[in-house]
Amino acid sequence: MSSVFKDKDKLSSRYIPDKLPHRDRQMDRLRNFFRDILDHPSQAFLRVTQIIGGVGTGKTACTIRFGQIFEDEAKIRNIDFRHVYVNLKLHGWSRVTLYRHIVEMVAPEIYSPHLSAGEMLRQLVRHLRSERKYIFISMDEIDYFVKHSKESVVYDLTRLNELYPGEACGVVGLIFTARSKDFHSLLDKAELSTLGRHYIDFGPYTSPQIRDILEQRVDAAFQPGVVSEEILEYVADVTASAPIDGDVRYALDLLQYSGDLAEMEGSKTISPEYVRKVHSEMHPFISSEDILDLPDREKVILLGVVRALQTEKSAYVPLRTIRSMCAVVFEKYGLKPVDDLESYIQDLADRDIIDIKSLVQLGISGVPTETLDRFLESLIERVKSGLSES
Known part of the structure; x- marks a missing residue:
């Protein structure tokens, strides 16, 4: 057949077409904000903007496509330039893991496991300056990171110019992408000041x-x-x-x-x-991308949550019920149970996949649980067989 x-x-949603319909205005604003950097990159100070819009509005696609266009233009001019795209849901568990990921993408030869987060950034900037290399960093899902972590990534990255006052640092641009500006309320005044007020809106x-x-x-x-x-x-x-x-x-x-x-x-x-x-x-708010972006153990925990909801035939169940069901699911798939289940549950909530009303009310609103259960069953089997798409 x-x-x-x-x-x-x-x-x-991970496929990026060459042409992005109905996002010409946003792409033009990105070009206008950063366009003259490549004229004199060695003199270019770090510029910061924010991309704000709901889910599925083309934010990630435009960011990645803009980075590709910028790289192509730099290549024509014989400039050693790279766009570094970071999905903070995948690589943003801490400052150390995040900065290690950036360093390994840009200059793996300078990475050392003995460096602290701050030392990794300083080492990266020294490398860029000495080698006359330039990078542009896009931090996707910054609102998730700020909600999930208390570490000051925004402050660190927006103040890179201060490592060499009066001189360019080699990081010529920063884009922070978020679903809304609500995350601003979680930043302190110093972070808000360095983040700036320039943002590009992506409407539905x-x-x-x-x-x-x-x-x-x-x-x-x-x-x-x-x-x-x-x-x-x-x-x-x-x-x-x-x-x-x-x-x-x-x-x-x-x-x-x-x-x-x-x-x-x-x-x-x-x-x-x-x-x-x-x-x-289908669930109106949980896409296949949301599920595939989960760490494998978190997929299993989400399956445990769904099974608990099915068993109790309720929209919400207590944490102890989820804990018991997760133990069963981990045993079924031959995996070692996690010690810090609560942190994984909180991460699922930070990703807007589950709802936490209290320790006795956890659930997934607006979803037919039997449908998500079948989808997750198939997904977990692919994970076990080494065919996971995540």
Whole structure:
């Protein structure tokens, strides 16, 4: 049986197209803010901006694409420049792990496990200056990091110029990406001052805009004729409406899972019935990307949370019930239980995947738990077999 897909990866939110529909204004603002840095990079002082917008509004795609464009321009000018993109949900457990990740991406030869977080940054700046290299750092999900950690990453990075007062530090730009400016309330006055007030807003996509984005992805991901105009408009309308509110990740997941269902049914096209069925089973706020970005042990713990909710047939359950169910799940998959379950539970809450009302009220609001359970079961099996996509 032939596949309805041409290239399923083109539906991933991690795929970055060359052209990003309906984000020209935001890309222009990024170019205008940073454009003259490459004219005299050795004299360029660190510039900081913020990208603010809800989930699925193209923030990450624009940041990465802008970095690619900047790298290409630097290459034409024979400038040794690199864009360093960091997803803080993956690499932001602490200042040490974060700065180690940055150093290993830029100059692995200077990394030493004996260096403190501050020493790693100073070593990195010394290396950039001595080698006449330049980097641009994009810190995605800074609001998650600030909520999750009390360490002063914003202060550290925005004051790099002060390591060599009056001279450029080699880090020419910083982009902090967040879902809203609410994280500002968790910063002290010194951090807010160095963070600055320049930000670029990413509003939610409208239905016509979502349709344009999906048309581009469908052409690359599906065989001709699989997705009709009717399906495109239906998915765009569903995605633009509450409670999804323009999250394009939802639309991409909806098309992918509808294509999977079409293949299972032996159909050569995606019917409205397939899309409605998948839509009824999906969580409006938890995307496949959210799940895949979890550390493997945290996926297992989330599965334990879901199992506890199913067993109790309740929207919320106490922590002791989750602890007991997690012990069962860890044993089932032959994994050693974690000692600090509460910290993992808190991290799931910081990622907006579960809700914590109190120690006797933990749950996942707005989700049919049996659907998430089946999805996680499949995901955990891929993790065990070494096929995890995370």
